[in-house]
Amino acid sequence: MMYKILLAGDGGQGIQTLSYLICNTAFKNGLEVSHIPNYGLEQKGGVSMAYIKISDKAITYPKFSKPDFLLIMSDQARDRTADYQQSGVEIIDIKDHVDFFKENNVEPYSRNIFFLSKISEMLEKQEIIKKQEIFEALEEKLSKKRGWEENHRVWNLA
Amino acid sequence: MSEKQRQFLTGAEVVVQACLDAGATQMYGYPITPGTEVLTGWINQVDKLEDKMYLQTEDEIAAGFAICGAVMGGKKAFTATAGPGTTLMQDAMSMADGMRLPFVAIIIQRGGPSSGTVIYSQQEVNLAIHGGNGEGMRLVYSPSNLEEMYELTRLTFNNAWKYRFPSVLLSDGFLMKTRQPVELNFEIENVEPTALVSPEVQKNIRNIYSFEEELRLELENQEKDFNKMAEEVTKSESYKVEDCDELIIAHGIVAGAVKEAIEELESQGKKVGLFRPITLSPFPKDELNKLAKQVKRLFVVESSMGQLRDLVKQNLDSKISIEIDGLYRPAVGIESEEIIKAINK
Amino acid sequence: MAKEAKFCPGCGHPIVLRFLHMILREKELESKAVLGLDIGCSLLAWDFLPVNTFQTHHGRVTSTMVGYKRAQPNSLSFAYTGDGGAYAIGMQSLMWAAIRNEPITVIVVNNSNYAMTGGQQAPTSFKGQITDTSPSGCGDEPVFGPELVRQVNKKAFIARTAVNDPKQVKEYLEKAIEAQQNGNFAMVEFLSYCPLNWKTVGIETNNYLNDNLKMLFPVGEF
Numbered sequence: 128m129m130y131k132i133l134l135a136g137d138g139g140q141g142i143q144t145l146s147y148l149i150c151n152t153a154f155k156n157g158l159e160v161s162h163i164p165n166y167g168l169e170q171k172g173g174v175s176m177a178y179i180k181i182s183d184k185a186i187t188y189p190k191f192s193k194p195d196f197l198l199i200m201s202d203q204a205r206d207r208t209a210d211y212q213q214s215g216v217e218i219i220d221i222k223d224h225v226d227f228f229k230e231n232n233v234e235p236y237s238r239n240i241f242f243l244s245k246i247s248e249m250l251e252k253q254e255i256i257k258k259q260e261i262f263e264a265l266e267e268k269l270s271k272k273r274g275w276e277e278n279h280r281v282w283n284l285a
Numbered sequence: 286m287s288e289k290q291r292q293f294l295t296g297a298e299v300v301v302q303a304c305l306d307a308g309a310t311q312m313y314g315y316p317i318t319p320g321t322e323v324l325t326g327w328i329n330q331v332d333k334l335e336d337k338m339y340l341q342t343e344d345e346i347a348a349g350f351a352i353c354g355a356v357m358g359g360k361k362a363f364t365a366t367a368g369p370g371t372t373l374m375q376d377a378m379s380m381a382d383g384m385r386l387p388f389v390a391i392i393i394q395r396g397g398p399s400s401g402t403v404i405y406s407q408q409e410v411n412l413a414i415h416g417g418n419g420e421g422m423r424l425v426y427s428p429s430n431l432e433e434m435y436e437l438t439r440l441t442f443n444n445a446w447k448y449r450f451p452s453v454l455l456s457d458g459f460l461m462k463t464r465q466p467v468e469l470n471f472e473i474e475n476v477e478p479t480a481l482v483s484p485e486v487q488k489n490i491r492n493i494y495s496f497e498e499e500l501r502l503e504l505e506n507q508e509k510d511f512n513k514m515a516e517e518v519t520k521s522e523s524y525k526v527e528d529c530d531e532l533i534i535a536h537g538i539v540a541g542a543v544k545e546a547i548e549e550l551e552s553q554g555k556k557v558g559l560f561r562p563i564t565l566s567p568f569p570k571d572e573l574n575k576l577a578k579q580v581k582r583l584f585v586v587e588s589s590m591g592q593l594r595d596l597v598k599q600n601l602d603s604k605i606s607i608e609i610d611g612l613y614r615p616a617v618g619i620e621s622e623e624i625i626k627a628i629n630k
Numbered sequence: 631m632a633k634e635a636k637f638c639p640g641c642g643h644p645i646v647l648r649f650l651h652m653i654l655r656e657k658e659l660e661s662k663a664v665l666g667l668d669i670g671c672s673l674l675a676w677d678f679l680p681v682n683t684f685q686t687h688h689g690r691v692t693s694t695m696v697g698y699k700r701a702q703p704n705s706l707s708f709a710y711t712g713d714g715g716a717y718a719i720g721m722q723s724l725m726w727a728a729i730r731n732e733p734i735t736v737i738v739v740n741n742s743n744y745a746m747t748g749g750q751q752a753p754t755s756f757k758g759q760i761t762d763t764s765p766s767g768c769g770d771e772p773v774f775g776p777e778l779v780r781q782v783n784k785k786a787f788i789a790r791t792a793v794n795d796p797k798q799v800k801e802y803l804e805k806a807i808e809a810q811q812n813g814n815f816a817m818v819e820f821l822s823y824c825p826l827n828w829k830t831v832g833i834e835t836n837n838y839l840n841d842n843l844k845m846l847f848p849v850g851e852f
Binding site for chain 2: 661662664666669673676677680681682683684685686687690693694695696697698699700701702704705722723725726
Binding site for chain 1: 293403404429430459462463464465466538540541542544545618620621622623
């Protein structure tokens, strides 16, 4: 098994936090995992990407040219990842969820939680990590912080 | 800590841990991406400690010369730098070349020339090996993964102090930012530092000579010592080289992608091996030539325009006539898919 | 005792160095002293005195001694340099060592030219001074090193004197050593002779120092 995930968004959207939660959960489950962040010069507002590989065998190189799954969280992230939007790549794009977010009052700061929930669901379907375990990691990180109730609601919405 | 323990660490965290475990006590540096995490990581670790220190200097030049002074005073001192910082560091490293100082630099390659990118490259090979004026001789390690980076960082300190040549752990922005599970090998014994200049002995140390004969003599001795060291420290990895028809040559993180590619090529029925110099200087010449005699083609893969290829050519026995092709991708990562395509072309 | 001088006859360097040695011997500090040498005529001091010495690079002796002192806090660390090494190529490091109040003693020998390379314009060359690189006369005002360094460090011992005032040479060197022993940065600039590049003979050299350098650069503590 070798599962490749590329997460892309704007700096500040929480791409690297999502990555850490996914990867650390995989690590705790004894899986081989690699995470390599990639961002431009901007401290805020640039494209932030995370290359993730999860496997049951040793990982010798952390990058890839074709992911199994791609998350696009912004317009500039969509442009930056054009080469990765190939056939056979499962893509979740924020543009397909704009209406849903509006209908359900999902604030921008909680949208990453929505996507994390989606990704977790997919990882469970692939029998890589259980969704509940990622939720527990999220809970550990955010439950004592402001907005947890809203984040929790958004997780369940997905 | 002697037991192997599974940890989830970034390259920068691994390097800082290795420097601490190597017995380093002083770091001098200047923030520069992607080397900053080593500086901040070290500072976070030693800020409250009495016996270890750091100094953020006004530039890389000052950092480098402070290291020269500190190692003469008998402290295991080091820096971490990158790109334009590596250029500035050459001033001090050249003094370390000339005076045989146990100067340790963690070089984290980024894109060049100039400010280039803050991300990644393999373009600082020449600088790491031959960045000074004259032909300064240095020990240069290029790790391919995080566990190896830990061991090689420890060896960089040990061999710097054992053989007294400036020593470089040459890494890159990708490896430094990669987070992976690691089991570090703590079972490495440290070489203890000793002061080159101390109140107990009176010494007058030069780096400039009145007569060219004096310098020639010094350089002859340096070369002799370096060759002797080479017998003991030169390192390489040969991967799936038995009966291979083609030999890919790569170093550092790129070799990781090559291993992925070889696995795929194997399933396509191709016999391709990997030769990976772990010490870029001294270069594992004998191993290279032994393998070069067995194969039909050498294929260099690197994130530069050909700095590794030039090292290969330099070290290839003049009697061996062999085709050298390559995939040269300056300052960008090379994925296995690209390597497979290039080999099959 | 000191070996044969490699300095030109009439050079000011040996005056500063011999006074330094005299003080170190009197105070029994010879073994603790480490003399880092910049490149320039300073480098000729590498085996002049029976104390630890090492050469560095041009402009880099201050940074090197910062590291040495941090490695050997009980040493007496001297950065010995010319005016070019201190105020041109090494200015940044000199200022920052002073800003951080590094406990080292910087000795600047100012002869208003780059002597080792044959007499080029220096940061201390005065307006109108003819040198190899200012054949029509130097167009810039000189750098006033001690005055400048004082701006960034209030605790340091900072002074200027001339090699033809032995009493003050000794006094300031002693005070600069004391400052380091008290944990402070110290810098003394010595207005010095360079008969070779000034193209002066005998008493002319002393007159040149008095008429040009000493008229321009105020001596005293700052």
